[in-house]
Amino acid sequence: MVKLAAKCILAGDPTVGKTALPRSSAATEPFPEELHPDNRGGSVVKTVPVPDTGDSVELFILDSAGKELYSEMLDKLWESPNVLCLVYDVTNEQSFTSCSKWLEKARSQMPGATLPGVLVGNKTDLASRRVVESAQTRAWALGQGLECFETSVKEMENYKAPFHYLAKQFHHLYREKLEVFQALV
Template identity: 80%
Template sequence: MVKLAAKCILAGDPAVGKTALAQIFRSDGAQFQKNYTLTTGVDLVVKTVPVPDTADSVELFILDSAGKELFSEMLDKLWESPSVLCLVYDVTNEQSFTNCSKWLEKARSQIPGITLPGVLGNKTDLAGRRAVESAQARAWALSQGLECFETSVKEMINYEAPFHSLAKQFHHLYQEKLEVFQALV
């Protein structure tokens, strides 16, 4: 049984549901707040995620960062050496989807030349006012090497899936590195 630790960057524009997603995940669906204050810096959420089909787990240290500080020095320090990335956008806000490219570029610039496992998630609470179609988001995510998830914290739909995927991806990279190391010994 192996317990790994992964630094997870939760990124996206302001008011796209990052904090709600992190909080509902941490509380296993028990804590949905209707009113959130905008994150002004960074909140830390820690949760251990079991890796399916193994006895292993990944402890995710989720850095929920304020969306308005895309290029601040504070984020540069906190974002150093991320293990995994969770991008979030709101399906009713096309600009929040477009800006995911900038968030992804910023995260990847922290570890040049290294694969950064990631997911693209969204807030579908107001799907009736959707501006970004699911197929468009999936196609972009695939082109960037990311998995894509439709989530709704409000409706309690699929809110765990992005984090379980990240844990599984991180564990897979660990296994690959372990195999390379064992082949050298």
């Protein structure tokens, strides 16, 4: 059994649900009241089992807070990420458009390296207010090499899937590097 550690950047505009996404699965009740819009960022540690391996990945999730004000501070925190989670609000077109900026910022930290990532559309419970269509986001994500998910943290729907995918991808990269190393020995 191997326990790996991965640095996960959680990025997106303010109020899209970034802070609530990783913290919800640790909560004892759906959508805990203490999860209010967060201007500070922060971090959460999640241990995610990798199916069919007995291994797990400890994701150190760094919340960007979505504020340009913290840009200089974030540059240090964003150094050498292993995985990326971009979050947008399905009721806010600008939050989806901003994902390009967040993706570019994350990839600039790892030029030429593979950075597994996911695009997460949150707030699907607000279906009547939806303005960002699934087909549009899937096409963009595919073009960027990202996996696409939709969630409702409030309704606790599909909120674990992005992290399971990221852990599996990180584990896969680890196994590939291990095989290369073993071939050299």
